[in-house]
Amino acid sequence: MRAPSSGTASTFPQPGTERGYSRAVQFSVKDYRPDGEDAAIAEQERLRAFRRDEPLAPPRLVTGVDVSYDPASERLVAAAVTVDVSTWDTVEEVTRSGTARFPYIPGLLAFRELPTLLEALADLETAPDLFVCDGHGLAHPRAFGLACHLGVLLDVPAIGVAKNAPWPTDAPGEERGDTAPILHEGAEVGRVLRTRTSVKPVYVSVGHRADLDGACAAVLELTRGTRLPETTRRADALSRRLLKG
């Protein structure tokens, strides 16, 4: 499917059409901020048509993204860390500091974090095989969480790994690797995945250009002895270190 012709006065980016800002992600956006909650929801529903499913091959370069926030200053710091899964080395880091211009509203997290995050990602020099987001993808009330949003705007493979459930789910078994489905109207839109035996599971869902089996396999690969993916941990550490330090 192609981007819709902009006959209206939409200032929103057309997926996959932006060029020149970054060699890696080829996307630019100065101020991606809908005017209110209804407009934000409409934007999610507009972009949802561009989301695609694709088999995800075992990735070598994986980029974890995360955003830290300081309520006092209303300052955001976004970080992205690319890890070479074959060596466990960090091969690239980018960060960006910004100001919160959209409130945190459950279901609309992307509008708060994406502007700063996209600016950080524009500095990436190497395109990874997969982006791992700190939040949901398809396991979202409108089936368009942060991982879908980021994936579609940049037209890159992306998955969501959240620390909390989007809605009540069954619990997986206690062993690492055990899963339970995240169901929405009978369809499996994500998976509760136990990444460490007897430790609270994570919530995995596809964002864009990935499949759930491949997503879960990648997450298990990235969680050797930790609950959260190594990519997420490094991005989190980097963003909060910059926020404070």
Add this chain to the structure above:
DNA sequence: GCGACAG
């Protein structure tokens, strides 16, 4: 009306 609600 009230509470819950990815980060």
Add this chain to the structure above:
DNA sequence: ATCTTGTCGC
């Protein structure tokens, strides 16, 4: 998201 250290257990 953030406020916050050590501590118990595998």
